[in-house]
Amino acid sequence: MRTELPVIPTVRANLRAPDVAEATRVAALVADRTRASILALLANGPCCVCEMAAATGERENNVSNHLAKLRAAGLVRPIRHQGDARWVYYERDEAACARAATSLRRLLG
Amino acid sequence: MRTELPVIPTVRANLRAPDVAEATRVAALVADRTRASILALLANGPCCVCEMAAATGERENNVSNHLAKLRAAGLVRPIRHQGDARWVYYERDEAACARAATSLRRLLG
DNA sequence: CAAATATCTCAGCGCCGATTGAGACACTCC
DNA sequence: GGAGTGTCTCAATCGGCGCTGAGATATTTG
Numbered sequence: 470m471r472t473e474l475p476v477i478p479t480v481r482a483n484l485r486a487p488d489v490a491e492a493t494r495v496a497a498l499v500a501d502r503t504r505a506s507i508l509a510l511l512a513n514g515p516c517c518v519c520e521m522a523a524a525t526g527e528r529e530n531n532v533s534n535h536l537a538k539l540r541a542a543g544l545v546r547p548i549r550h551q552g553d554a555r556w557v558y559y560e561r562d563e564a565a566c567a568r569a570a571t572s573l574r575r576l577l578g
Numbered sequence: 579m580r581t582e583l584p585v586i587p588t589v590r591a592n593l594r595a596p597d598v599a600e601a602t603r604v605a606a607l608v609a610d611r612t613r614a615s616i617l618a619l620l621a622n623g624p625c626c627v628c629e630m631a632a633a634t635g636e637r638e639n640n641v642s643n644h645l646a647k648l649r650a651a652g653l654v655r656p657i658r659h660q661g662d663a664r665w666v667y668y669e670r671d672e673a674a675c676a677r678a679a680t681s682l683r684r685l686l687g
Numbered sequence: 688c689a690a691a692t693a694t695c696t697c698a699g700c701g702c703c704g705a706t707t708g709a710g711a712c713a714c715t716c717c
Numbered sequence: 718g719g720a721g722t723g724t725c726t727c728a729a730t731c732g733g734c735g736c737t738g739a740g741a742t743a744t745t746t747g
Contacts, residue, residue: 474624474657478665478693484625484633486615496609499685501705505598505605508685515583516593518724524593531706533725548583555714555723556587570686576608576617577679587723610735627694640736642695664693664744 492576495569498542503527504535508544508561515548515558544569601685604678607651612636613644617653617670624657624667653678 499505506525510516518536522529536559539545543565550556608614615634619625627645631638645668648654652674659665 474659474667476661478626478659478662480626480632481629482632484619484629486633486635487618489611489614489618493609493611493614495686496605496614497704499682500602500605500609502598502602503705505602505685506595509596509598510593512685517587517589520590520593523589523591524595526595528707529724530708530726534705534727537725549714550583550587552585553587553715553723557724558583566686570683573608573682573686574679576614576621577604577675577682606734612735637737638694639696639738643697643735646695658744662693662745666694 489576491572494542495572498538498544498569501535503532504539507532507535507539507559508566511545511559511561515560517550517556517558521559542569598685600681603651604681607647607653607678610644612641613648616641616644616648616668617675620654620668620670624669626659626665626667630668651678 499508503525507521510521510524516524518529518532521536522532525532536545536547540547543562545559545561548558548560550558608617612634616630619630619633625633627638627641630645631641634641645654645656649656652671654668654670657667657669659667
C-alpha cells in the first residue's frame with residue numbers, strides 16, 4: 470500500500486497477491502487470435518459460423534471449437550436461424566462481456 | 579454491421595476480421611497468474627522482486643523471468659534502490675497499462 | 688580482494704492448448 | 718427415405734510457453 474521506497478530496503482512479508490483467477494481466465498480466452506477475432510466480429514452483430522471462418526481464414530470446425538469455449542464461458546450464445554435451422558448464428562452476451570471487461574480493468578485500468 | 583439475421587441465410591464474404599494483434603498480445607501477458615499478480619501488486623506502489631516472489635509463492639528467478647516480459651512490453655520499469663542498489667524495485671508504467679486496457683476494452687467493452 | 692546478497696539470464700524439460708482429421712449430428716430438399 | 722449442407726465433437730498431434738537449475742552479473746560488506 471506504500472507508494473514510496475523505504476530508506477532502508479526491507480522485505481514486506483505481509484504482502485498478499487490479490488485474486489486474479491477471474492482476470493486470467495478471461496485473458497486466456499482473449500489471448501487467442503481466432504477467439505479475439507470472433508468477439509470483434511460479433512461486436513457488429515450476429516454472424517454464422519461459416520462467415521466467421523471465412524473472415525478469420527480458419528476452418529469451420531476450428532472456429533466451432535473456439536466458439537465452444539466462448540460459449541462455455543458465457544460470452545456468446547448461439548441462435549438457430551428460423552428460416553433454415555442448419556445455420557447457427559452467434560451473438561455476444563453483452564452483460565457477460567462487460568463483466569469480463571471489468572475484471573480486466575481492475576488489473577490494468 | 580447488420581444487427582438482425584437475414585430472412586434467408588447468406589454468407590457475407592466481405593466480412594473482415596479486425597486487427598486484434600495488440601489485444602491478444604496484452605491478453606497473453608495478463609493470462610498468466612504470476613504476471614497478473616505482479617501487475618495487481620504493483621497497482622499499490624513499487625515492490626522489490628523478493629517481495630513479489632513471497633507474495634505470489636513463486637521463486638525469485640521465475641518472478642524475474644516474468645518481470646522481463648512485462649518490461650519488454652513496457653508495462654513495468656525497474657528502479658534501483660538508491661540506498662542499496664542490489665535491491666530492484668519495480669513500478670507500473672501507468673500510461674502503458676492504460677493503453678493496454680484500452681485495446682482490451684475495444685474488444686469487450 | 689573475498690564473501691555474501693539480490694537479481695538476472697538462458698538452455699532444457701514438461702505440460703497445456705491450438706489445430707487437424709474423421710466422424711457424428713441436425714436439418715432441408717428431393 | 719436418401720442425399721446434401723452446416724455445424725459439432727473428440728482423439729491425436731504438434732508447437733509454444735512456464736518452470737527449473739545452474740551459472741553470471743551487480744552491489745555491498747568485512
